[in-house]
Amino acid sequence: MKLDILAIGIHPDDVELSCAGTLLKHIQLGKKVGILDLTHGELGSRGSAELRLQEAKKAALILGVHTREILNFADGFFENNKEHQLAIIKMLRLYQPDIVLANAISDRHPDHGRAAKLISDACFYSGLRKIETDIEGFPQEHWRPKVVYHYIQDRYMKPDFVVDVSEHVDKKMEAIAAYSSQFFKDNDNEPETPLTTKTFMDFIKGRMVTLGREAGFDYAEGFVTERVVGVEDITILK
Numbered sequence: 001m002k003l004d005i006l007a008i009g010i011h012p013d014d015v016e017l018s019c020a021g022t023l024l025k026h027i028q029l030g031k032k033v034g035i036l037d038l039t040h041g042e043l044g045s046r047g048s049a050e051l052r053l054q055e056a057k058k059a060a061l062i063l064g065v066h067t068r069e070i071l072n073f074a075d076g077f078f079e080n081n082k083e084h085q086l087a088i089i090k091m092l093r094l095y096q097p098d099i100v101l102a103n104a105i106s107d108r109h110p111d112h113g114r115a116a117k118l119i120s121d122a123c124f125y126s127g128l129r130k131i132e133t134d135i136e137g138f139p140q141e142h143w144r145p146k147v148v149y150h151y152i153q154d155r156y157m158k159p160d161f162v163v164d165v166s167e168h169v170d171k172k173m174e175a176i177a178a179y180s181s182q183f184f185k186d187n188d189n190e191p192e193t194p195l196t197t198k199t200f201m202d203f204i205k206g207r208m209v210t211l212g213r214e215a216g217f218d219y220a221e222g223f224v225t226e227r228v229v230g231v232e233d234i235t236i237l238k
Helices: 014-028 049-063 080-093 111-124 166-177 202-215
Strands: 007-008 033-036 067-070 099-102 147-151 161-164 221-227
Touching: 007 014, 007 080, 007 111, 014 049, 014 099, 014 147, 014 161, 014 166, 014 221, 033 049, 033 080, 049 067, 049 166, 080 111, 080 202, 099 111, 111 147, 161 202, 166 202, 202 221
Parallel strands: 007 033, 007 099, 033 067, 099 147
Antiparallel strands: 147 221, 161 221
16 A cells, blocks of 8 residues: 555654644545554553553544554664664555654654654665565565655644644544543552643643644644755745
């Protein structure tokens, strides 16, 4: 299956928290969209790898993505090296996405920035024909996505562009809530984290309001580009 958009996150829920509205919008527009999680998030203070996997499957059904894959990178201890790049390259060549959405280039969690560089490098190397990969013995063709856009996560970053997701906020929040192990619950004996505050969901919505404000949208998600983005018609810009 060829994808229009592949959203990659180092942890299950990275994509939902940061760019689920954008995925929902483009699925509604008829685009083929997938998610690739690089780890099970097994170092998280709450839940377990098995539970996070089940939550990710539930979120994928809510979003209606066309595929969701998960790799077995070691949470917290993955490296930007040949082994990890090749694993991502195989997925890129399998699904041939035109657009890749990747982790924030810098953030509170050190995994995010490290994953951003790993994903970006893999996207470049995936286009080199002399790097050979195969799936179950079948050689793969080289493929390089047209662009890599980095979504904004915990720490605010000035976006290079924003996407109006006003019509998709409720469904996005439903997908986020699928990760119930990670968020506040009454009478919960699990450890507290930055995600367990009673106001965390308000923060997620508030961030979308902030990102949308200057563009005149009620809610938006923001992205940082790796290169200058060109347009053919400036009259359609908001």
